[in-house]
Amino acid sequence: MDVHGTLPEDLKKRGVNSPEKIEKDWEIQNFGRELTLSREEGGCGLLGVPFDGKFDKPEQLIMVFTSIIYTCSVAHASTNFPQYDEYAFPPNYPASMNGVPPKDKSSLTEADILSTLPDKKTTLDVMTVTKILSDRGTKSLGDFEVQYIFDPDAKRIVQE
Numbered sequence: 001m002d003v004h005g006t007l008p009e010d011l012k013k014r015g016v017n018s019p020e021k022i023e024k025d026w027e028i029q030n031f032g033r034e035l036t037l038s039r040e041e042g043g044c045g046l047l048g049v050p051f052d053g054k055f056d057k058p059e060q061l062i063m064v065f066t067s068i069i070y071t072c073s074v075a076h077a078s079t080n081f082p083q084y085d086e087y088a089f090p091p092n093y094p095a096s097m098n099g100v101p102p103k104d105k106s107s108l109t110e111a112d113i114l115s116t117l118p119d120k121k122t123t124l125d126v127m128t129v130t131k132i133l134s135d136r137g138t139k140s141l142g143d144f145e146v147q148y149i150f151d152p153d154a155k156r157i158v159q160e
Contacts (some may be wrong), residue, residue, distance in 0.1 A: 023056045035064075084134035088127050090117045095126040 022028055032053030037043025051060050086093045098120045102108065118126070149155050 019056045022058065022061070029063070032064075037075055076149065083130040083136050084127070087130040090123050090126075092117060096122065 007159055024148045032049070032051070032055050034043045034053075036053035037045070039045040039142050050063060055061055055064075085093055091113065097116050098118065099116050112132070149158055
């Protein structure tokens with residue numbers, strides 16, 4: 001699949017674009033079933049998987065894989081990398097709060113606000129963890145440290 005959500009020509013030639021082959025492909029159908037099956041039953045328990053995990057068109061696979069790739073890359077990075085920016089200054093976004101949250105909009109004093117913030121040790125621990133999580137500790141998407149693709153046709157597609 002390319003960035004436009006279309007299948008490469010060599011996959012089309014191999015018949016991946018055939019609804020009949022997709023419906024009969026046990027790996028694709030098991031993948032869809034595992035996505036939607038509850039965690040208690042050994043699945044992923046994902047809610048909202050289109051087509052109830054039963055695929056019969058290439059466009060359905062493209063939609064699901066695009067969503068998964070986006071969630072695992074862009075969405076993860078957009079929430080993970082700015083954590084230090086959000087949590088490093090406790091009044092901005094405290095990781096924990098002492099006492100009871102305000103129940104109305106009545107005025108608070110500076111002392112009221114400061115008394116709800118975590119202590120120095122907790123704050124420094126949060127700053128350390130969020131700094132580590134905000135660093136890019138992995139290579140860029142697609143630049144894998146370990147090669148898990150062994151099928152010659154799949155390797156060729158990745159290298160193109």
